[in-house]
Amino acid sequence: MGHKTSAIGAFAHSPRWTSGILPLLLLLCFLIATALGLYALSFLRSMLVTERGNELARNAAAVADTLDRVLFERFGDIQLFANDGTLRDGTSNEKQTRLLHYKQLYWYYSWLGIADAEGRVIASTDSSPSSTPRMFPVDAFEFVRGTGTVFVEKVSANPGLEQGKAVGFMAPIYGPGGVFRGAVATRVPVENLRTIFEQEGRLRYGQDIYDWLLLTREGVILSEKHFPEGSEREPVQLEIPSLTRTAINRDQSGFVEETHHRRGGSVVTGYASTRGYLNFSGLDWVVLFRQTHEQVYAPVDRLLWTVGGIGLLVILPLTGFGIWVSWQLGRERNELIHTRHTLEQSVAELGRSNADLQQFAYVASHDLQEPLRMVSSYTQLIAKRYRGKLDSDADEFIEYAVDGATRMQTLIQDLLAYSRLSTSAREFEPAPMGAVLNCALDNIVNAVKESQAVITHDRLPTIRGDAPQLALVFQNLLSNAIKFSGESPPRIHISARREENEWRFSVHDHGIGIDPQYAGRIFVIFQRLHTRAEYPGTGIGLAICKKIIERHGGCIWVESELGKGATFWFSIPDPAQAPPVTHHPREAARSDSLTGRH
Numbered sequence: 001m002g003h004k005t006s007a008i009g010a011f012a013h014s015p016r017w018t019s020g021i022l023p024l025l026l027l028l029c030f031l032i033a034t035a036l037g038l039y040a041l042s043f044l045r046s047m048l049v050t051e052r053g054n055e056l057a058r059n060a061a062a063v064a065d066t067l068d069r070v071l072f073e074r075f076g077d078i079q080l081f082a083n084d085g086t087l088r089d090g091t092s093n094e095k096q097t098r099l100l101h102y103k104q105l106y107w108y109y110s111w112l113g114i115a116d117a118e119g120r121v122i123a124s125t126d127s128s129p130s131s132t133p134r135m136f137p138v139d140a141f142e143f144v145r146g147t148g149t150v151f152v153e154k155v156s157a158n159p160g161l162e163q164g165k166a167v168g169f170m171a172p173i174y175g176p177g178g179v180f181r182g183a184v185a186t187r188v189p190v191e192n193l194r195t196i197f198e199q200e201g202r203l204r205y206g207q208d209i210y211d212w213l214l215l216t217r218e219g220v221i222l223s224e225k226h227f228p229e230g231s232e233r234e235p236v237q238l239e240i241p242s243l244t245r246t247a248i249n250r251d252q253s254g255f256v257e258e259t260h261h262r263r264g265g266s267v268v269t270g271y272a273s274t275r276g277y278l279n280f281s282g283l284d285w286v287v288l289f290r291q292t293h294e295q296v297y298a299p300v301d302r303l304l305w306t307v308g309g310i311g312l313l314v315i316l317p318l319t320g321f322g323i324w325v326s327w328q329l330g331r332e333r334n335e336l337i338h339t340r341h342t343l344e345q346s347v348a349e350l351g352r353s354n355a356d357l358q359q360f361a362y363v364a365s366h367d368l369q370e371p372l373r374m375v376s377s378y379t380q381l382i383a384k385r386y387r388g389k390l391d392s393d394a395d396e397f398i399e400y401a402v403d404g405a406t407r408m409q410t411l412i413q414d415l416l417a418y419s420r421l422s423t424s425a426r427e428f429e430p431a432p433m434g435a436v437l438n439c440a441l442d443n444i445v446n447a448v449k450e451s452q453a454v455i456t457h458d459r460l461p462t463i464r465g466d467a468p469q470l471a472l473v474f475q476n477l478l479s480n481a482i483k484f485s486g487e488s489p490p491r492i493h494i495s496a497r498r499e500e501n502e503w504r505f506s507v508h509d510h511g512i513g514i515d516p517q518y519a520g521r522i523f524v525i526f527q528r529l530h531t532r533a534e535y536p537g538t539g540i541g542l543a544i545c546k547k548i549i550e551r552h553g554g555c556i557w558v559e560s561e562l563g564k565g566a567t568f569w570f571s572i573p574d575p576a577q578a579p580p581v582t583h584h585p586r587e588a589a590r591s592d593s594l595t596g597r598h
Contacts, residue, residue, distance in 0.1 A: 044300045049268055051337060052296045053255030056210070056270025056289040058341070061253040062348065063212075064272040064287045066196050069352075070108070072277035074169060074188055077106060078150055081184045082171040087114055088181060095123035110166060111187040114173070115141065117180055136170070136185060144172045144183050154283055155190060155222055165190040165222055167283065190214065190222045197225070211267075213288040219243050222285070236261075242271040246286050251275060257293075266293050279524055376406060428552075431467040433460035433505070437494060439467070440474035444482070451482050457494035461503055463572050469548045474507070476541035477568050481509035484566075501575045502554065508567040514560040523556065545570070 081087060086098045099112040103125045113124035115136045135141075140151045153168030170185040197212050213224040219238040241258045253272035260267045270289045276282030379401045387395055437457060441448065448455065455478070474494070481492045488510075496505045514522065525543035542556075549556045553573045560566035 045297055048296050048300060053268050053270055057253045057255045060270045060272035060287045060289045063197055064274045068274050068277040068282055072280040075280045078169040078171040078186055082173050087184060088173050092123050099123060099125050108188050108192050109186050110189045114184050116182040140170050141183060144170050145180060148172055211290040215286040217284045242269045242288055243286060246271050246273045268296055426466050428464045430462050431465045431470060432462045436467050436471045437474050439471040443475050444479055447482050451490055453482050453490040455492045460496050463503055463574055465552050473545045473548050476545050477507040485511040502571045502573045504569060504571045506567050506569050510565040513562045513564045514566050515562050519558050
């Protein structure tokens with residue numbers, strides 16, 4: 001035993017071990033630890049680039065969506081302005097006062113103006129003769145006059161205009177009988193949209209940590225966070241990889257590593273495109289959010305110095321442990337990123353929907369209904385008390401006031417019903433569509449009897465859905481079929497058929513029909529194809545149907561020709577095996593009492 005101990009001690013203290021083998025082992029450990037450290041550094045940097053790139057892409061997509069929504073609101077504003085009675089029939093001073101009021105109310109605008117039927121500006125928010133244009137742009141004005149639709153002027157590539165870079169909207173103004181009276185126009189400077197980038201594009205790491213750009217599809221810079229002085233007169237057109245990526249897929253956001261167009265350094269760029277909103281096609285802009293690689297790598301670089309100092313003391317154990325921790329953290333981070341991305345999308349959509357709904361409900365219930373109810377009550381009181389006591393013009397004016405107040409109340413109530421479709425929605429449950437149809441028929445039984453309508457239907461299936469909302473779909477479609485039946489009594493038939501993973505329902509009538517060119521327009525809120533004198537209503541029924549069917553994951557459309565009736569189709573997804581077609585016990589009695597046949 002003593003001999004073995006002496007041998008080990010001799011081996012340990014041998015010059016060859018201490019001067020040759022041990023330094024080689026230490027060098028090997030250092031090289032291994034260095035290689036592992038470099039690998040870990042590269043892995044962490046790659047993960048940071050991916051994580052930060054996705055975050056930049058999400059911010060770009062959020063700003064793009066907000067730009068679409070803001071410009072859609074301006075698209076709706078110009079249509080409201082065109083229907084403003086003061087802007088249509090008032091004096092020049094009244095029109096200018098109303099335009100100034102709108103400019104103060106909606107701060108996005110830099111200029112609003114009205115032109116007569118010849119295109120001459122007769123009122124604007126800028127009354128100075130030297131700056132007020134004498135004529136509206138000929139091409140835009142002729143487009144509005146000829147088509148009767150809204151003209152959207154995209155941002156000009158020439159930044160030297162008096163108004164600067166701005167988006168223009170123009171809509172026609174019509175008088176009684178559809179007589180063209182002129183047009184109303186607005187301008188929204190691009191610089192007024194910068195607050196969207198600052199408010200919704202701010203990253204969680206600090207206010208000044210990122211850079212952003214707003215480009216046209218051709219790459220012309222419309223605005224950027226740090227705009228060099230004196231460059232606003234010289235438009236800059238970029239050719240960068242992020243712009244190429246957006247051109248390949250407009251609907252997909254993402255990120256790319258590229259070179260900064262001014263400073264020349266490498267950056268991580270998140271990109272997204274504007275895609276329009278509802279019936280507004282959008283302006284096809286590109287939103288970019290950027291960070292330099294130094295900013296992206298900053299967390300790892302700070303960690304590297306700290307770990308490097310400690311790693312010199314315990315190289316190999318900490319390196320191995322760090323690799324395991326990196327792998328574990330990477331897997332958990334990926335799961336966390338995926339969960340957070342899904343949660344952020346849900347929260348953003350829910351927050352936007354709730355904000356819009358709360359704002360509308362507040363305005364409709366407090367700021368609109370109360371004064372309108374007061375106006376309606378007193379106009380009805382005036383009509384009752386003074387009818388026949390004044391001249392015929394006074395009676396006619398009073399009748400107009402009462403009718404206008406009544407129609408406004410109806411519009412507000414319909415808007416409230418439309419906005420509550422989401423908040424009052426119920427969980428999907430098995431819904432026998434035969435019973436759903438019976439519920440809808442109960443709600444319109446008087447209209448059916450008065451019109452002598454003949455309503456028949458096939459056996460209808462049971463699906464998963466919100467039964468009260470589906471009954472409202474049937475109720476609106478049947479009411480329209482009865483209303484637009486023409487001179488003969490309505491004849492309506494409801495059927496259903498299985499198509500792959502969905503049920504398709506149809507409501508067919510023999511009424512006046514619809515011109516196919518308006519097949520999409522009729523589902524837009526407040527869009528009407530007839531005057532109120534011809535057919536009453538507000539034009540919100542089909543919009544409600546569309547919102548309900550889309551909530552169920554389906555689609556709604558119409559097939560029709562003028563004078564040949566119409567067939568309204570809607571689909572309800574049913575990916576499971578098709579449930580049996582059910583026949584509600586009340587259907588036979590309902591069919592006999594309302595139609596006389598089944």
